[in-house]
Amino acid sequence: EFWQLDGLKMEPKPIQKPHPPIWLGARHTNALRRAVRHADGWMGAGSSDTSSFVTAVGQTRMFLEESGRDPASFTISKRVYVAVDNDEKRAEGRLREWFGKRYGNADMASQVSVWGPTAKVTEELAKVTEAGAEMVLLNPAFDDMEHLEILAEEVIPNI
Template sequence: MKYSISIPQLDGDSFDADGLRTYLTRAEELGFEGGWKMEQAIGPTPFLAPMELLAWAAAGTTTLRLGVAVMITSLHDPLQLAATVTAVDRLSHGRLDLGVAPGGGRRKFEAFGVDPATFISSFTEGLQLMKAAWSDEPRVTFHGRFREVDDLPISPKPVQRPHPPIWFGANAAAAIARAVRHGDAFMGAGSSTTEAFATAVQNLRTELAEQNKDAATFRIGKRVYLIVDDDADRARERVLAGLRRIYGSMPGVDAVPVSGTPADVVRGLREVIDAGAQTLLLNPTGANLAEDREQMERLAAEVIPQLT
């Protein structure tokens, strides 16, 4: 098992650089493998953009892997995003993990100039173009349905070869098949229940076998929203308040978190592990950086030791 922690990205009146820097330093001291962010380009929650913040985090860390789960890459120009990914991977000396997904029906595709009728095809082609940009070839030629590139010089290249690990977010059968075909790992969404994650893992393993992919090298993780509190009722109130800050009134979100006393949280996380998670991305839903720091300390001291 590997354990990662979410990187707080709520931004209030001013960016607390010193507070976040000490949070990341402490995450490394506590032995977390990685720190992850999410993307929410538009919405009422004041989230800092993930890749830019990961570039900032790279300067203040040395061992922590830096991940984003997930980038809705259908909303980005692939060559520009490929350059951004390369920059963060080089600035972190090869510590970037890139989560991707095409998005779904509730996305505001028109706001980004994306045709909702072709966003999946555009997503897949864009990922192929990004891989071409990251390849060892100094000049790239690519002829697709949406993009034409001829003998284009692209440098530098990412530190990690052939590119940073690509984690897919997926639920539907076709999306899981796409994840196996184009990805290196799978990250279950924090907005999915443990039961839904277990089903996705079963489908993923079936697809890995059908596509003759090595399941031993295809890592499976899940983001878990949680709050640890000695009062279980208060923990439930706190975690749901945090989820509403992220997702608003999205139906079904109340069923996804793990909360309660340390024993309650251990029990909930064991269920996620039993469902197939090899990496747990622990995501406290505190109202501020201080609450997330307190949660990280409690997870490291009172929860993770009971899982290992």
């Protein structure tokens, strides 16, 4: 079975000169500064909520300006754990189970994930892109293939 996703980029390119883009993950102010100084981009952690990401984007933009760096030369991105399900309680429960097994912290699921029906997930992901994420790494916690279809057909086109 093959997939065709229109309007999406495959990044990074396999061969790039002088090198592939270097992105750093960062949460602390000093790490954001370091990313601006040394990297080509920054990815907000999946373990941070949207509100924290918004704050970090503001700091990152300030550091870019302070350094005289062209913001277009620096990619801002975010990893987001998602669960699309019309039954919000079931989605949250499955996320809690996954986070508990994966990270030993079930409560983290409710703090950092996006879950619910497609409209709610779309709305929450839009907040991430509106905050400044040029690329979003969507991380389904379960039912990967089903989520790929739903995200590609019902969520991404509406962000």
